[in-house]
Amino acid sequence: MIIVGASGDLTKRKLIPGLFDLARKGMLPSRFAVLGVSRTDMDDDAFREHLLEGMNRFGQIGKSEKDLWNGFSRQLFYHAADPSDHSSYQALSETITAIRKRGQIGPHLLWYLSTPPRLYEPIVELLGASGMNRSSEADGWVRIIIEKPFGYDLESAKELNRKVLSVFDEEQVYRIDHYLGKETVQNILVFRFANGIFEPVWNRNYVDHVQITAAETVGVENRGPYYDGAGALRDMVQNHMLQLLALTAMEPPVLFDARQVRDEKQKVFEAIRPIPSGAVALRTVRGQYAAGTVGGKEARGYLDEKEIPEGSTTETFVALKLTIDNWRWAGVPFYIRSGKRLPKRVTEIAIQFKRTPHRLFLDIPVERLGNNTIVIRIQPDEGISLRFGTKVPGATMKTRPVTMDFRYGASFGGRLADAYTRLIHDCMLGDPTLYARGDSVNAAWSLITPVQDAWKENETPVFPYESGTWGPEAADEMLDRDNRKWRRP
Ligand SMILES: NC(=O)c1ccc[n+]([C@@H]2O[C@H](COP(=O)([O-])OP(=O)(O)OC[C@H]3O[C@@H](n4cnc5c(N)ncnc54)[C@H](OP(=O)(O)O)[C@@H]3O)[C@@H](O)[C@H]2O)c1
Incomplete structure (x- = not known):
């Protein structure tokens, strides 16, 4: 799972706590990794520290869950790059391949766009141009979760839908409404x-x-x-x-x-x-x-x-x-x-x-x-x-x-599970029922x-x-x- 905009508020407040909750419940695949991408300069350890600090601050981790976190956080990686710049994608692809090899991770890829909304269109375009909108293997899937807001008005929403659907098929697209x-x-x-x-x-x-x-x-x-x-x-x-x-x-x-x-x-x-x-x-x-x-x-x-x-x-x-x-x-x-x-x-x-x-x-x-x-x-x-x-x-x-x-x-x-836990899991299973259609x-x-x-x-x-x-x-x-x-x- 690649989170684009990973140094931001949503990643530490909702996405990582949601994924950790899935780990807690034994619902993550055993061969799985999260790669955070954003411009802020960090290495894997600094990224993990930053996320743990968020988990503590928002009360998302119990006192007895240290070992669980340590195991989970070994699956978290970070790649500093500007996702709106086309020259970032070659190195990003190499990092993904390296993580895959190391963890024997299969062919699926889940993109999560968590950047400011004006970047959704350029990033989608670059994913298409670099071929990262399709799996290279026959049995692999590529899906993309797009955060809200989806468009600013009718025209911009239609334009964004057009752009997204020129790169991905509707079945690959998960427009999130966490409600x-x-x-x-x-x-x-x-x-x-x-x-x-x-x-x-x-x-x-x-x-x-x-x-x-x-x-x-x-x-x-x-x-x-x-x-x-x-x-x-x-x-x-x-x-x-x-x-x-x-x-x-x-x-x-x-x-x-x-x-x-x-x-x-x-x-x-x-x-x-x-x-x-x-x-x-x-x-x-x-x-x-x-x-x-x-x-x-x-x-x-x-x-x-x-x-x-x-x-x-x-x-x-x-x-x-x-x-x-x-x-x-x-x-x-x-x-x-x-x-x-x-x-x-x-x-x-x-x-x-x-x-x-x-x-x-x-x-x-x-x-x-x-x-x-x-x-x-x-x-x-x-x-x-x-x-x-x-x-x-x-x-x-x-x-x-x-x-x-x-x-x-x-x-x-x-406590009721957070909406992100359920929604991310549904996307992994390929069930878009609780996502908004174009x-x-x-x-x-x-x-x-x-x-x-x-x-x-x-x-x-x-x-x-x-x-x-x-x-x-x-x-x-x-x-x-x-x-x-x-x-x-
Ligand atoms: N936060 C929430 O609770 C919440 C709730 C619902 C929906 N959302 C939506 O989720 C998305 C992310 O929210 P957020 O609160 O995490 O946003 P955020 O804190 O403002 O930042 C998102 C990320 O985007 C990157 N970024 C910012 N400007 C950029 C640029 N010009 N070029 C490339 N990267 C840039 C930043 O990383 P670098 O500066 O390191 O590149 C940052 O990691 C937004 O679309 C928001 O509407 C958020």
């Missing part, structure tokens, strides 16, 4: 399709609307320059949140395999009605955090963060109303919101059901009865809850909503790009919101207009 590797996200499919009682009510006849929330308490931290060029719509909605929406809304696939699952998701993307530019002001809200207090701590505003250009209009909060034009979901809005510096870190999908058709308990105010809601909690406190009304014990007829709760921690104990990436951008264009033309203002609140009031007003309210998770 799909989360246990809780995979469980959406199990919850829906391995149980008989939910699917019959999972449609327009019973569901009033769906809310998908991804809230963070943190600000842009030290990712200011990257974030300012992206914003919440690109950073969260185009990939993670639309993937959650697709899993929530898709039809049951005929088989649980990569083609069938991804075909059904694609149909959802194609059925989402793009927001017409004239409706962008009514169906989207963008906001930017101002100073405030989060978790009892004072927080500065976005414009005062490090390396944020003066007067930036990048959104740190976004809310959207989407509709899906198909038989199952016609008339059911999907409200999506994501933001930084909100009061709570939570990602959840809430299915709000319609009220009862007949009000039997006339003395009880409608709002006390509430709606039945199924909440799938993606993170943290992973689990699923069902909210329903019950009678408060006593002589009078009073009701109160209560929840039935499933918690991963309580039912299964232990057509779905393009389809997601084709929903997002018209919103970006309308925003650019300044059809909607960027509303400031106080850090530590649930975003701008305009987001509440968007739901008020539909006689609905955002949940307060």
Whole structure:
């Protein structure tokens, strides 16, 4: 496995911990090596030290795992080179051959592109030009994992797809969206399709609307320059949140395999009605955090963060109303919101059901009865809850909503594996079910790009919101207009 961009943050924070977890579980092939490639000058030992320091810092290694690490780290190598320079590839090829020979490693090759996204195209091109996109042996495979973001807008995503597919076949390409590797996200499919009682009510006849929330308490931290060029719509909605929406809304696939699952998701993307530019002001809200207090701590505003250009209009909060034009979901809005510096870190999908058709308990105010809601909690406190009304014990007829709760921690104990562990392993096995296919990436951008264009033309203002609140009031007003309210998770 060759990690390009190996001196970076992702490698030490996620990729190496993910691989080490596979080693811990005995799931790595015995003849296996990782070669890190980037420009920073290091030898193998310095690379191993750098990674171990990351493992310790992020709490990814137990006190008793020293021997395991020592064995694992002997399979880690480093090659200093600029991957965007064609002259690097001859020496790189020689290093790969030498490592292969020494470890009797077979013919397969897994590339992991973990560089700044502007380098994906040139690197892919150079892999093609140097013949490293194909195995030299008949029984070998070459695959490539490409990190997010995949494109910047519809045009650049199409261009990147074109370039990648001129060098690799679609079966070789694994576009990673780490949300799909989360246990809780995979469980959406199990919850829906391995149980008989939910699917019959999972449609327009019973569901009033769906809310998908991804809230963070943190600000842009030290990712200011990257974030300012992206914003919440690109950073969260185009990939993670639309993937959650697709899993929530898709039809049951005929088989649980990569083609069938991804075909059904694609149909959802194609059925989402793009927001017409004239409706962008009514169906989207963008906001930017101002100073405030989060978790009892004072927080500065976005414009005062490090390396944020003066007067930036990048959104740190976004809310959207989407509709899906198909038989199952016609008339059911999907409200999506994501933001930084909100009061709570939570990602959840809430299915709000319609009220009862007949009000039997006339003395009880409608709002006390509430709606039945199924909440799938993606993170943290992973689990699923069902909210329903019950009678408060006593002589009078009073009701109160209560929840039935499933918690991963309580039912299964232990910590859930990180998404990267699962996804890297799937790629090694050649299973792309939990990766995004090229057509779905393009389809997601084709929903997002018209919103970006309308925003650019300044059809909607960027509303400031106080850090530590649930975003701008305009987001509440968007739901008020539909006689609905955002949940307060
Ligand atoms: N970090 C995360 O948690 C995270 C999460 C999701 C997705 N991602 C994505 O994963 C990718 C890698 O993220 P990261 O945080 O590891 O990025 P990073 O720390 O900024 O660096 C990635 C690597 O790219 C190399 N690089 C930078 N500029 C280069 C240039 N001009 N020419 C050649 N190499 C260059 C750097 O190595 P040298 O300077 O040594 O060459 C570095 O090792 C990005 O696309 C990011 O969007 C990251």
